[in-house]
Amino acid sequence: MLNGGFTPERLYLIEGVPGSGKTTLAMQFLMEGLRQGETVLYVTLSETEHELQEVAASHGWSLDGMNIHELTPPHDSLDPDSHYTMFHPSEVELGDTTKRIIEQVRALRPKRMVFDSLAELRLLAGSPLRYRRQVLALKQYFVGQKCTVLLLDDCASAEHGLHVHTIVHGTVSLTQLNPEYGGDRRRLRITKFRGRRFAGGYHDYQIETGGLQVYPRLIAAEHRRDVVDEVVSTGSTELDSLFGGGLHRGTSTLFIGAAGTGKSSLATSIAVAAAKRGERTAIFTFDETVRALVTRSAGIGFDLERHIKDGAIHAEAVDPAELSPGEFAHRIRNVVEHNDVRTVVIDSLTGYLNAMPEDRFMLVQLHELLSYLSHRGVVTILISAQQGLIGQMSNVIDVSYLADSVVLLRYFESEGEVRQAISVLKKRTGGHERTIRPLAITPDGVVIGEPLRQFRGVLTGVPYDRNENPSDAPPK
Numbered sequence: 001m002l003n004g005g006f007t008p009e010r011l012y013l014i015e016g017v018p019g020s021g022k023t024t025l026a027m028q029f030l031m032e033g034l035r036q037g038e039t040v041l042y043v044t045l046s047e048t049e050h051e052l053q054e055v056a057a058s059h060g061w062s063l064d065g066m067n068i069h070e071l072t073p074p075h076d077s078l079d080p081d082s083h084y085t086m087f088h089p090s091e092v093e094l095g096d097t098t099k100r101i102i103e104q105v106r107a108l109r110p111k112r113m114v115f116d117s118l119a120e121l122r123l124l125a126g127s128p129l130r131y132r133r134q135v136l137a138l139k140q141y142f143v144g145q146k147c148t149v150l151l152l153d154d155c156a157s158a159e160h161g162l163h164v165h166t167i168v169h170g171t172v173s174l175t176q177l178n179p180e181y182g183g184d185r186r187r188l189r190i191t192k193f194r195g196r197r198f199a200g201g202y203h204d205y206q207i208e209t210g211g212l213q214v215y216p217r218l219i220a221a222e223h224r225r226d227v228v229d230e231v232v233s234t235g236s237t238e239l240d241s242l243f244g245g246g247l248h249r250g251t252s253t254l255f256i257g258a259a260g261t262g263k264s265s266l267a268t269s270i271a272v273a274a275a276k277r278g279e280r281t282a283i284f285t286f287d288e289t290v291r292a293l294v295t296r297s298a299g300i301g302f303d304l305e306r307h308i309k310d311g312a313i314h315a316e317a318v319d320p321a322e323l324s325p326g327e328f329a330h331r332i333r334n335v336v337e338h339n340d341v342r343t344v345v346i347d348s349l350t351g352y353l354n355a356m357p358e359d360r361f362m363l364v365q366l367h368e369l370l371s372y373l374s375h376r377g378v379v380t381i382l383i384s385a386q387q388g389l390i391g392q393m394s395n396v397i398d399v400s401y402l403a404d405s406v407v408l409l410r411y412f413e414s415e416g417e418v419r420q421a422i423s424v425l426k427k428r429t430g431g432h433e434r435t436i437r438p439l440a441i442t443p444d445g446v447v448i449g450e451p452l453r454q455f456r457g458v459l460t461g462v463p464y465d466r467n468e469n470p471s472d473a474p475p476k
Contacts, residue, residue, distance in 0.1 A: 001190060001199040001216050006170070008111075009146050011139045013118075013164055015155040016174030020186060021207045022152045023047070023055055025174070026114040028211040029150055033112040034065050041067045041110040043101055045120035059210055069104045071097055071120075097124060098134065102141065110147055118153040118164065136167055169194050175202075182321030188214065204326025215326035218333070220371035227377040235273025238448035239266070242424045243405065244432040251429055252370045252380040254400060257409030259385055261420050262441050265300055266407075267345045267381045268293075269446050272302050274343045274379075275312035281343040282314040282335045284328075286351020290315045301445040314339065320351050325365050328352070332369065336376055344373060348383040349399060367402055404428045409439065412458045414465075421458050422448060 006012060016022050030040040044052065049068045056063050105113070115121075118135070125131035135151075142149045153164065155173060165171055170193040177185040187202040205214040231246040240246045247253060247270075255263040271281040285293055290308075293315060297304035307313040314335055318328065335341045346352060353362050373380045382403060400406050406426040411418055422439040424432045435451035436458050455463040 001203060001214070002193065003196055003198060006148055007195065008148050009143055010169035011142060011149045011151065011167070013151050013153060013168040013171045014174070015153045015171065016188075017155060017176055020174035020176050021205075021212050022174060023052075023116065024059070024207055025172075025212050026116065026150050026152055027052070027056060027059075027061065030066055030112055030114060031061055031211075038111040039067070039108055040065075040112045041069065041104060041108055042114045042116070043069045043071065043104065044116045045071045045097075046117050067104075067108055067110065069100075071100060097121070098138070101138075105142070105145055105147065109145065113142070113147050113149045114152065115149060116152045118151050132164075132167070135164055139167055165192060168192070185324050187326075204324040206324075206327065215324070215330040217326065218329045218365070218368050218372055220368045220375060223372050223375045225375055225377075227375070232379060233273060233277075234270050235276070236269065236446065236448060238437065239422075239446075242407075242422065242433045242435075242437065242448070244427065244430050247379050247405075248429040249377045249379060250374040251404040252373070252382060252402070253405040253407060254382045254384060254403035255407045255409065256384045256400065257386055258411060261409035261411060262422075262439055262446060263383045263385070263409055264293075264296075264347050265441050265446055266409075266422075267347060267383055268297050268300075268302055268304065270379075270381060271313055271343060271345055272297075272304065272307065275307040275310075278312075279342040280312055280314070280335075280340055281345065282316070282332070282339075282341045283345040283347065284316050284318050284332070285347045286318050286320055287348055289317050293317075299443065300441055301443055314341065318351065325352075325362075329365070329369055329372075333372070336373070336378060341378065343379045343381070345381040346383065348385055350385055363399065363402070366399060370402055400426070405432075408459075410459055411461060412455075413462050414455070421452065423459075 014022050014025060027042070030042060033040040042052065049070055052068060053063060101115075115138075121134065122131050125134055138149075151164065151168065171191045173189045173191050175187050175189070177187065179185060186205050186207070188205055189202050190198045190200065199216055199219065201217050203214055203217050205212050207213075227250045230249045232249065233246045234240055234243065255266055257263055268283070271283055274281045283293070288296070294305045294308070304313065304315070308315055316331070332344060336344070349366075352366070370380060382399070384399060404427065405424065408423050408425050410421050412421050413419075420439040420441075421436050423436040424434070435453075436455075437451055438449040440447045440449075452458055452463075454465055454467050456466060457463040
């Protein structure tokens with residue numbers, strides 16, 4: 001995101017609401033300095049050393065070697081006979097606090113330093129003018145000491161923070177979202193960084209054991225590469241015929257239809273076919289567990305469990321209530337770039353939609369994700385459920401324009417039975433068969449029959465058989 005990290009010997013502002021991870025990020029920054037053999041200093045006005053030790057212990061860190069300097073109130077600060085406390089906005093206390101900080105810096109000459117927090121310094125300054133001048137003076141002093149400094153601040157007081165934004169070299173803002181259901185969502189944004197390009201916009205992150213885990217926003221244009229124009233088989237001769245020969249590398253295919261029409265089964269058959277020819281596949285399921293996926297696949301003749309154990313298929317159940325869109329994109333990138341996955345199945349887009357705060361953001365992120373997978377030469381299978389069973393159907397969200405190919409699965413009535421039909425409505429990368437074929441899910445797999453040429457009106461759900469009563473045929 002920062003194209004390498006912080007520019008050394010500069011002043012940076014880390015701002016965020018309480019609980020957003022400012023202290024964790026700051027300690028992570030200092031721990032990296034210790035790992036590189038640097039002298040580091042943590043100056044705290046708001047937390048005690050014991051509290052910082054507890055934070056470090058929760059992440060499995062040892063603060064051995066980290067210099068911690070407390071500027072907390074003295075023990076008699078609550079004594080009513082005390083004339084003033086360290087936190088009273090007086091000239092004496094501001095000067096004393098600054099002097100003690102400078103003494104520590106001169107004695108230790110740290111390469112990295114954290115100042116926690118500016119809210120206390122703001123109270124000591126008393127006025128915005130004195131506060132700005134104090135921060136500016138500290139900036140000039142630290143630059144002369146060749147020290148990289150992180151200033152922590154609460155972004156709740158935005159009008160005060162603006163005085164610091166113009167002084168610091170860069171600003172990282174941490175925010176926290178509280179959805180009505182599910183876990184909290186955290187995002188960070190680099191609002192300023194002088195002298196270097198950075199990845200703008202919001203980036204999802206989590207506070208995990210070991211520090212902040214950031215998931216940079218996916219930018220497909222940064223992953224362009226040459227892709228070999230190759231057609232791969234779906235594993236079914238009839239389905240290949242519908243696609244005009246098969247699926248092209250770097251394309252996305254949307255299976256859309258009512259519940260139970262065979263969308264997931266078709267996607268599984270394509271994944272198994274890829275595994276049989278020696279390619280790796282990843283299946284991300286929002287709507288069922290991996291165990292349910294394996295059991296359902298075994299019932300239609302696919303030994304998915306064996307391919308999972310062999311490592312040919314990576315199956316992962318996704319909880320949209322706990323997983324942010326940024327982390328989901330990161331997981332897909334991880335299996336594509338590190339496991340050489342060549343086929344990705346997302347089942348379904350309804351679950352993916354539930355992970356997004358608003359529909360329009362979901363479409364933009366999905367577009368970036370599909371573009372990225374296209375640049376990597378990955379065959380992508382998307383599944384979307386329609387509302388309704390027979391007759392007029394409706395979509396929860398229309399993503400058909402994003403996919404390179406669209407496959408429609410429908411129920412229709414024939415001879416007192418409810419049957420399924422499949423047809424390819426769209427294919428950008430070449431010609432395709434325009435017929436409507438019957439489809440059946442059997443214990444031996446997915447079976448696609450010959451085109452339903454004797455029927456008219458299959459997509460309405462109640463077709464007419466031309467061979468029965470020509471005089472009763474509906475008007476054309």
